[in-house]
Amino acid sequence: METTLLLQGGLNGVMLGLNYGLIALGLSLIFGIMGIVNFAHGEMYMLGGYVAYYLVGRFRINFLATMIAGVAIVGLLGALIEKILFRPLTTRPKEALTSLIAAVGLAWVLQMLAVICFGELDRNVPSAFKGIIHMGGVVITKERLAAIIIALVLVSVLTLFLMKTRIGMAIRAVAQDKEAAALQGIQVSRINSLAFGIGCALAGAAGVLMAPIFCVSPFLGGEVILKAFLVVILGGMGSIPGAMLGGLVLGFIESFGSLFFTVPTVNAITFVLIIIILIVRPQGLLGHE
Amino acid sequence: MNKRWIVVWIGYGVLLGLLLTIPLFTDEAYVFHILCLIGINIIFACSLNTILNIGELNLAHAAFMGIGAYASTLLVMRFSFSFWLAMPLAMIAAAIISLAIGFLTLRFKGAYFLLFTFLFAELVRILLSNFWIGLFGGIPGLTNIPRPSIQIPWLFHMEFNSNKDFYYLILVMVVITVFVMRRMDQSRLGMVFRAISQSETLTESIGISSMKFKILGCAIGCLFAGLAGSLYAHFVRIITPADFSIHAVLTPIAYVVVGGMGSVFGPVIGTSFLMILSHFFLREFGLYELLLYGVIIVLIIRFMPEGLISLPRVIAPWFGKLSTRERE
Numbered sequence: 001m002e003t004t005l006l007l008q009g010g011l012n013g014v015m016l017g018l019n020y021g022l023i024a025l026g027l028s029l030i031f032g033i034m035g036i037v038n039f040a041h042g043e044m045y046m047l048g049g050y051v052a053y054y055l056v057g058r059f060r061i062n063f064l065a066t067m068i069a070g071v072a073i074v075g076l077l078g079a080l081i082e083k084i085l086f087r088p089l090t091t092r093p094k095e096a097l098t099s100l101i102a103a104v105g106l107a108w109v110l111q112m113l114a115v116i117c118f119g120e121l122d123r124n125v126p127s128a129f130k131g132i133i134h135m136g137g138v139v140i141t142k143e144r145l146a147a148i149i150i151a152l153v154l155v156s157v158l159t160l161f162l163m164k165t166r167i168g169m170a171i172r173a174v175a176q177d178k179e180a181a182a183l184q185g186i187q188v189s190r191i192n193s194l195a196f197g198i199g200c201a202l203a204g205a206a207g208v209l210m211a212p213i214f215c216v217s218p219f220l221g222g223e224v225i226l227k228a229f230l231v232v233i234l235g236g237m238g239s240i241p242g243a244m245l246g247g248l249v250l251g252f253i254e255s256f257g258s259l260f261f262t263v264p265t266v267n268a269i270t271f272v273l274i275i276i277i278l279i280v281r282p283q284g285l286l287g288h289e
Numbered sequence: 290m291n292k293r294w295i296v297v298w299i300g301y302g303v304l305l306g307l308l309l310t311i312p313l314f315t316d317e318a319y320v321f322h323i324l325c326l327i328g329i330n331i332i333f334a335c336s337l338n339t340i341l342n343i344g345e346l347n348l349a350h351a352a353f354m355g356i357g358a359y360a361s362t363l364l365v366m367r368f369s370f371s372f373w374l375a376m377p378l379a380m381i382a383a384a385i386i387s388l389a390i391g392f393l394t395l396r397f398k399g400a401y402f403l404l405f406t407f408l409f410a411e412l413v414r415i416l417l418s419n420f421w422i423g424l425f426g427g428i429p430g431l432t433n434i435p436r437p438s439i440q441i442p443w444l445f446h447m448e449f450n451s452n453k454d455f456y457y458l459i460l461v462m463v464v465i466t467v468f469v470m471r472r473m474d475q476s477r478l479g480m481v482f483r484a485i486s487q488s489e490t491l492t493e494s495i496g497i498s499s500m501k502f503k504i505l506g507c508a509i510g511c512l513f514a515g516l517a518g519s520l521y522a523h524f525v526r527i528i529t530p531a532d533f534s535i536h537a538v539l540t541p542i543a544y545v546v547v548g549g550m551g552s553v554f555g556p557v558i559g560t561s562f563l564m565i566l567s568h569f570f571l572r573e574f575g576l577y578e579l580l581l582y583g584v585i586i587v588l589i590i591r592f593m594p595e596g597l598i599s600l601p602r603v604i605a606p607w608f609g610k611l612s613t614r615e616r617e
Binding site for chain 1: 418594
């Protein structure tokens with residue numbers, strides 16, 4: 001009985017952790033490349049959730065097609081936002097702060113637009129994968145298993161893209177040194193747009209994945225951005241494996257912690273733990289100096 | 290130069306005169322309620338600006354305001370201190386805690402301070418909401434906080450019970466804060482802060498310990514955040530942990546950025562502009578209030594990145610063009 005409980009907690013932790021990792025990955029990518037703390041990142045997750053609500057819930061479209069649509073819609077929106085709002089800010093003094101406030105303003109605008117367009121009620125999204133699987137006493141719903149698998153696939157695809165393709169190499173080059181990258185003939189502004197789009201798309205993908213498991217509401221963003229922030233701090237700014245490891249650590253802490261303690265205690269323990277990690281290792285678990 | 294100096298002081302005098310005579314024009318409690326909140330937010334925005342001046346963003350600034358508010362409230366309600374003693378003690382409490390945080394975090398470069406203060410802000414909120422509920426009151430917070438009063442036996446007695454009376458108290462505190470900020474900005478200390486925010490390495494190369502001055506700047510900022518918190522607690526008379534969460538610091542950051550970072554009057558102008566806008570004009574738009582508010586902030590940042598304080602400089606060329614055209 002005890003072991004099944006632990007396994008169950010572990011599986012839930014993996015699912016939560018992978019999705020925190022997905023969201024944080026986007027946040028970390030955007031910060032690593034453009035130096036922007038994207039406070040509107042949670043709203044991208046929320047928009048992904050609404051894509052799922054309308055396509056799966058209303059129009060009964062296949063979940064994988066919805067996934068692709070969600071990634072495309074939120075990704076394009078992100079690239080557009082970068083072009084219209086953030087790019088003009090990057091050449092100005094104190095750009096980090098101005099872009100932070102621009103992102104906060106954007107988050108409010110998106111949130112209120114969502115309230116006006118979609119209504120402020122919580123929406124349930126029907127599950128695309130029905131049924132449960134028994135694995136030696138451990139019970140997992142198919143949708144949670146699907147969430148785990150799809151998240152793993154997305155992270156692997158992104159890693160391959162960043163490591164193996166020329167564009168991926170260009171993105172990493174810009175993250176390392178903008179000027180040197182520009183000298184090599186890389187168009188930094190295009191890479192910025194692309195990276196911002198990809199970052200937002202990841203949050204959107206997580207939104208689509210989580211929509212059937214949790215509810216969708218216009219106010220999701222505020223909670224999610226805090227979690228993503230924690231994960232990025234824990235894993236290290238700008239590190240892909242760091243974001244995933246950070247996500248998993250947070251997922252496990254939340255999932256196991258809630259088996260033994262009350263939620264506030266878990267939260268307090270999490271924060272104290274992360275503060276201690278940060279004091280001992282300021283660059284995060286897998287971050288570079 | 291001397292004449293300009295006189296003009297500026299006359300300007301201050303007229304402004305102060307106008308603010309002092311507002312009670313002659315209106316009696317509505319709501320107006321004074323908003324004016325008091327604007328004053329408290331001006332103090333808070335100025336203190337945030339002090340920390341922005343050393344090139345750091347404190348995401349836990351609202352938490353320091355909360356520390357001031359809770360310290361002041363607990364001293365008055367649980368230990369029956371006088372407000373006039375509790376207020377400075379609350380300021381000192383916020384500053385001392387910020388010293389500890391500064392020592393831990395300002396050694397490192399980059400976004401480290403920002404991230405650490407983010408964690409600290411959430412930790413404070415969680416601790417105040419869920420632990421030692423007997424003392425801190427949990428999520429509902431503390432209520433029925435008394436308004437301050439001045440009592441000099443046989444001579445003078447004043448209670449700040451109405452919003453109108455409290456307005457004078459806040460006005461005095463705002464004037465003191467802005468005065469201190471202005472003096473600091475013009476002093477050697479202000480110069481060191483500006484130098485650090487421009488280039489830390491260069492500042493250290495001429496023998497100034499940037500870490501020491503950054504910690505000092507952070508503590509001064511948090512001192513005034515404590516003041517804002519204490520005033521807020523005794524004005525609104527209810528404090529809850531959610532009032533001082535991470536989200537509570539985002540709006541004041543917008544005030545500072547919209548007004549103009551780095552200058553003394555930027556935060557004052559930004560706070561007054563945005564708060565008057567949202568409380569007196571956008572109210573009628575209901576659901577669209579926050580939307581318009583967000584759009585206005587984004588537009589100002591997009592097209593006037595140095596803030597409202599740069600408005601004369603932005604507009605001046607237009608008038609220049611007009612006058613040259615007339616001459617032609």
